[in-house]
Amino acid sequence: MTADIDTLADTVADALANDGYIILPDGPGKQISHALYQRARELSDSQWQAAGIGRHGDHLLAKEIRSDRLHWLDYEHQAEANYLTWLEQMRIALNRRLFLGLFDSESHFAVYQPGDFYRRHIDAFRGRSNRTLTIVYYLNPEWAQADGGELCLYDTIDKQSVRGQEPLIESVLPSFGKMVIFLSEKFPHEVLTTQKTRYSIATWYRINSSDHGFIDTAK
Ligand SMILES: O=C(O)CCC(=O)C(=O)O
Numbered sequence: 001m002t003a004d005i006d007t008l009a010d011t012v013a014d015a016l017a018n019d020g021y022i023i024l025p026d027g028p029g030k031q032i033s034h035a036l037y038q039r040a041r042e043l044s045d046s047q048w049q050a051a052g053i054g055r056h057g058d059h060l061l062a063k064e065i066r067s068d069r070l071h072w073l074d075y076e077h078q079a080e081a082n083y084l085t086w087l088e089q090m091r092i093a094l095n096r097r098l099f100l101g102l103f104d105s106e107s108h109f110a111v112y113q114p115g116d117f118y119r120r121h122i123d124a125f126r127g128r129s130n131r132t133l134t135i136v137y138y139l140n141p142e143w144a145q146a147d148g149g150e151l152c153l154y155d156t157i158d159k160q161s162v163r164g165q166e167p168l169i170e171s172v173l174p175s176f177g178k179m180v181i182f183l184s185e186k187f188p189h190e191v192l193t194t195q196k197t198r199y200s201i202a203t204w205y206r207i208n209s210s211d212h213g214f215i216d217t218a219k
Pocket residue numbers: 110118123136150151189190191200202
């Protein structure tokens with residue numbers, strides 16, 4: 001497993017340094033994807049919470065912006081623990097290569113029901129967040145173009161473009177096992193309305209912003 005992580009981390013680090021993002025056909029492997037897909041489907045209604053925006057979640061405002069529901073991962077459940085362990089190995093491997101100072105991570109499942117979306121946003125605002133790297137991992141067998149729910153990534157590298165109208169650089173179908181990794185500050189993105197139930201896991205690697213005796217923990 002470690003050898004695989006190192007090879008993958010080389011590829012990811014190169015892409016992040018050159019382009020700021022990468023789309024991988026397969027993240028931690030089919031076995032982990034299958035276990036997580038099963039886990040997502042088994043979660044009961046009460047285990048999914050409405051998504052907020054911002055770290056403390058303004059739920060009323062959020063409804064205009066996103067309509068998905070979330071479940072945070074932890075080490076209590078085996079499938080979640082396996083993936084969190086993989087994410088930790090990847091975090092350490094990327095730190096060795098890129099010196100990003102990635103300190104910890106937070107991860108949640110998301111479910112989008114037909115009609116759900118997440119409007120264009122940035123996961124981190126310059127100087128105001130410690131979310132540094134975003135990883136989105138898709139758990140949807142048999143996804144077709146007509147099912148919608150694409151992740152659209154926009155480009156901020158072109159300084160000429162008007163804010164909110166940056167050019168589209170990628171439109172990603174949320175197909176099984178696919179993983180998208182990007183610098184959180186650099187890419188506005190959105191989830192187009194889905195026609196089918198859409199499962200994913202979003203992770204943010206964070207830098208440590210603890211100071212003045214305030215301990216900054218994930219979530
Ligand atoms: O599910 C996706 O494709 C992206 C989700 C997203 O942008 C987010 O949770 O911040």
